[in-house]
Amino acid sequence: MQMKLKIIADEAKNMYNLRLGFIKIMKKKEILVLEDLLGSNKKIASEIRKELTQKGILTINFMSSPGAGKTTLLERIAEHMRPQYHMAVIEGDIETERDAERIRAKGIPAWQIVTGGACHLEAKMIGKLFPKIPPDLDFLFIENVGNLVCPASYDLGENIRCVLLSVPEGDDKPKKYPKAFTTSDCLILTKSDLLSVVPFDSERAQKEALEINPKLTVFMTSSLKDLGIKELVRFFITSRQLFLDKNA
Numbered sequence: 153m154q155m156k157l158k159i160i161a162d163e164a165k166n167m168y169n170l171r172l173g174f175i176k177i178m179k180k181k182e183i184l185v186l187e188d189l190l191g192s193n194k195k196i197a198s199e200i201r202k203e204l205t206q207k208g209i210l211t212i213n214f215m216s217s218p219g220a221g222k223t224t225l226l227e228r229i230a231e232h233m234r235p236q237y238h239m240a241v242i243e244g245d246i247e248t249e250r251d252a253e254r255i256r257a258k259g260i261p262a263w264q265i266v267t268g269g270a271c272h273l274e275a276k277m278i279g280k281l282f283p284k285i286p287p288d289l290d291f292l293f294i295e296n297v298g299n300l301v302c303p304a305s306y307d308l309g310e311n312i313r314c315v316l317l318s319v320p321e322g323d324d325k326p327k328k329y330p331k332a333f334t335t336s337d338c339l340i341l342t343k344s345d346l347l348s349v350v351p352f353d354s355e356r357a358q359k360e361a362l363e364i365n366p367k368l369t370v371f372m373t374s375s376l377k378d379l380g381i382k383e384l385v386r387f388f389i390t391s392r393q394l395f396l397d398k399n400a
């Protein structure tokens with residue numbers, strides 16, 4: 153009886169070790185596949201950046217959690233840029249054409265990428281839209297899928313990456329979701345009109361964001377009250393000029 157039990161225990165142990173080995177191999181394979189994917193994404197992104205910059209188009213990638221106010225901010229930016237500057241928007245969502253429809257309603261060309269479940273955009277998705285992008289654009293905005301984690305790992309060929317953080321989300325987010333902040337050039341605090349009703353320490357949010365990324369340029373905006381949008385638009389216009397001068 154004891155002998156039989158020992159054999160069963162040994163078999164279970166062997167099975168366990170086999171499973172552990174299998175998981176280790178699969179994990180290694182997963183990491184290799186991911187590295188490969190990110191590597192090829194980076195290559196496509198570099199080509200996109202090169203081509204768009206040569207055409208004088210500054211590309212800006214907006215990342216944030218769902219509902220932080222990306223589309224509303226783009227609607228305001230469109231009002232501020234018109235009529236001097238030509239802009240277009242690529243919208244990324246898991247489902248629906250809604251955000252692209254909102255932008256088109258402002259008279260701005262917009263294309264919707266429906267990822268069908270994927271939580272981020274990838275450079276190849278932007279590349280597929282290339283034939284549609286008018287060459288006389290000044291600015292191409294990309295609204296990433298609402299998610300504060302996955303989009304941070306994918307270069308889309310942008311010149312400027314902006315992370316939006318809305319007041320109702322809480323001032324502790326930069327250190328909890330660091331990659332979106334460490335990989336961005338610009339932090340846009342949104343919905344500042346809610347500061348009077350929601351506890352949000354904007355100094356803490358800025359300080360902690362700058363601790364993990366001192367290069368961030370910070371803006372405080374309210375699309376609802378049209379606050380801070382003019383300054384943000386001026387920043388994009390100046391940045392485009394700098395890129396043009398650099399690539400002249």
Ligand SMILES: Nc1nc2c(ncn2[C@@H]2O[C@H](COP(=O)(O)OP(=O)(O)OP(=O)(O)O)[C@@H](O)[C@H]2O)c(=O)[nH]1
Binds near residue numbers: 217375
């Ligand atoms: N109070 C206030 N509400 C805002 C502001 N900007 C946007 N909102 C509201 O926030 C909600 C979400 O705004 P969207 O612009 O759709 O947010 P989004 O980030 O594009 O959302 P997803 O595309 O779903 O990730 C809407 O109800 C907006 O009216 C703002 O400045 N102040």
Ligand SMILES: [Mg+2]
Binds near residue numbers: 222223224251295
């Ligand atoms: Mg949106």
